[in-house]
Amino acid sequence: MLETGKTFERIQPVVMKRLQQAFEKERLAHAYLFEGPAGAGKREISGFFAKLLLCENPVQNVPCETCRSCRLYESGNHPGISTIKPDGQFIKIDQIRELIAMMSKTGFTSGRKIYIIEEADRMNQSSANALLKFLEEPGQDVTAILLTERLHSIMSTIRSRCQLISFQPLSREVLLENLKGSGMALSLAATVSMLTQSAEQAALLAEDEQFLQQRKTVLKLVTAVAADIHEALLMVQSDWLPLFKEKEDAERGLDMLLFAYRDIASAKAGLETVYTYPDMEETWKQMALQRSYTALSDQLQAILQAKQQLPRNMNRTLLMEQLMLNLQEG
Numbered sequence: 001m002l003e004t005g006k007t008f009e010r011i012q013p014v015v016m017k018r019l020q021q022a023f024e025k026e027r028l029a030h031a032y033l034f035e036g037p038a039g040a041g042k043r044e045i046s047g048f049f050a051k052l053l054l055c056e057n058p059v060q061n062v063p064c065e066t067c068r069s070c071r072l073y074e075s076g077n078h079p080g081i082s083t084i085k086p087d088g089q090f091i092k093i094d095q096i097r098e099l100i101a102m103m104s105k106t107g108f109t110s111g112r113k114i115y116i117i118e119e120a121d122r123m124n125q126s127s128a129n130a131l132l133k134f135l136e137e138p139g140q141d142v143t144a145i146l147l148t149e150r151l152h153s154i155m156s157t158i159r160s161r162c163q164l165i166s167f168q169p170l171s172r173e174v175l176l177e178n179l180k181g182s183g184m185a186l187s188l189a190a191t192v193s194m195l196t197q198s199a200e201q202a203a204l205l206a207e208d209e210q211f212l213q214q215r216k217t218v219l220k221l222v223t224a225v226a227a228d229i230h231e232a233l234l235m236v237q238s239d240w241l242p243l244f245k246e247k248e249d250a251e252r253g254l255d256m257l258l259f260a261y262r263d264i265a266s267a268k269a270g271l272e273t274v275y276t277y278p279d280m281e282e283t284w285k286q287m288a289l290q291r292s293y294t295a296l297s298d299q300l301q302a303i304l305q306a307k308q309q310l311p312r313n314m315n316r317t318l319l320m321e322q323l324m325l326n327l328q329e330g
């Protein structure tokens, strides 16, 4: 999904500029620590950077894609790159030892060597200590790239030996563009990009049967409550409660409901925005005509209030029924 240098420049402009400038000026650090939320492109950009560092003919700070090194990279077994990730719960000391042995080998492959440690926060104490020594004396032409979503769990001694590169969460706009680029339908991409900032999670949601069912139910409920409160109350029992049983689902359900009313408010205000449910555009426009700003504002408020009550373990049935009554028209 996230492949070319251009895509990376769009999703992480600051990170890309820093890395490409360091490369251009030959001011490379021995070790980098990429930190930031899931789905922000850390793994993809670590791959890009490794490929760039090893490329034989880089053009304008982008790998050439045609040299021997670039082709080896694409084949997935470049001898100059080692990647490790947790084996079970932790990154074990043997993994680190093996990695160091690989990086210390000479003559095997000439030139730079790169190692990437995914989920670096999952090194246990002994692994981290073993790595620490190597970070202090990495030897010639060895570059480390550590990745983490939990910067606070990285030992401060490790952190202080790495150049910190912070990744921002993807903006909705960028995420939406990428999801569409990967072939996801706009209606679905528009919804999932409201619920997560991670391209990975967005893709998972879009393939989740239960989520697709939840989406349908939210839209059905919005139209039901506008037309007939009794039908809406029945739907809460028969459709909503069984589908949104888990707390996490219940929360997401209310968010999805909130976004529907936000869509209607955007339609009323004539905002040029990508709806959460673009497939409902015509319905939203009609609904927007039928209600006042005050009514819409009360409805949004009612959903927010229900969201606040959710963690207090209030009876879920009661909470949803009360919400339906608050959302009904007139």
Ligand SMILES: [Zn+2]
Residues within 6 Å of the ligand: 054, 055, 056, 057, 058, 063, 064, 065, 066, 067, 068, 069, 070
């Ligand atoms: Zn190349």
